[in-house]
Amino acid sequence: MSRSLRRGALAATAIVFSIAALSACGAGNDAQTLGVRPDNAAVTVDDVKIQNALVITQPEPGAAGPAVVAATVFNNGRAPQTVESITLPGTTATVKLKAKEGAGPIVVPAGGSVVIGGQGNASATIENGHEAAKNGDAQKVVFKLSKTGDVALSAFVVPASSYFKDFGPAELPKPPATATTPPATPSGTATPSSTATATATAGH
Template identity: 80%
Template sequence: MSRSLRRGALAATAIVISIASLSACGAGNDAQTLGVRPDNAAVTVDDVKIQNALVITQPDPGVVGPAVVSATVFNNGDAQQTLESITLPGAAGTVKLKAAEGNGPVVVPAGGSVVLGGAGNASATIEGGMREAKNGDAQKVVFKLSKTGDVSLDAFVVPAKSYFKDFGPTEIPKPPAATPTTGATATATPSGEAGHGSTPSGTATPSGTATATGEASHSAGH
């Protein structure tokens, strides 16, 4: 093989390796956290990185019930941090935090991460729901951590369907039952009751009532 052909083959091999490396980076641990979700919010402040932030509402439109904040909080620092609160500026809902186990605070370990939402994970429940926001809107969400302070970003509002079903609210109220509508209300008189002004069919003059023949003859004799 000539030198020029060898140089061409080596260059092609290098390009293939570079593309493969970039693909591997794009499908790393962060991409797999909470599944691959398109266009999800992420932000980094100091040692804290928040990824895959979403507000997940009830799956059926018009149903009033709890919503949740779903996200992964990474702590790249040397000391653990506590997720003290999550607030939703401009929305009336209050977010209740719950650790994955026990009743303690939600702790993000040093060099580790915490997932909010999904079975076996910590949770951030919006108890009043998200009546102000519609699916597809962007809602500002502020995460307050013990050392980093406030970390804010805009999270998409999505229903608990498809990719987001397993990370949505655990309490799913049933949709309100539809009220049946009919064209006319039928009014019927029970067969055992007679209409006003008519003689009931079961009422008759007793056949045993008549003028006594003896009384008639006695009157005639006088």
């Protein structure tokens, strides 16, 4: 593994611990867990801060299926903002957003935050993720907020394994179906149907 990839892996590991802590306790901007600020994983534009951004792919390399964007979005303004879209420039990926409640847009309350990714949180699913992102890369991700506009940063791309398995795609590839072959009848052994036929014939 190259030095740059090792640095990326270590930084991404630190990120996921921070996300997990935020998801569990709903920590705010002053939480100690937010002291982790790895390169290319956090950005602030006006009242909006995006931190701990990751693109998480399928657990098996090259597996078909969706990927997800995981991040924490802070709103230090006095009015709520809506995450209108998340895009991955340079790819044809489509990102489907879903609020924590399952209906309506992802709203970041004034003076609050929203965790995207992980069970029980809002989600951002990359429909064709296996084609859009490669593990080990740093992928540019753009969050479009209703008032702030575009907020861009580079997110590490990691598989949904080890520390990241609880934040990865909810939909995993199904194992291939295996055809079942009925057991062969040994040669010379009468089947129940043939035995019944022979008995009926002998009776006449």
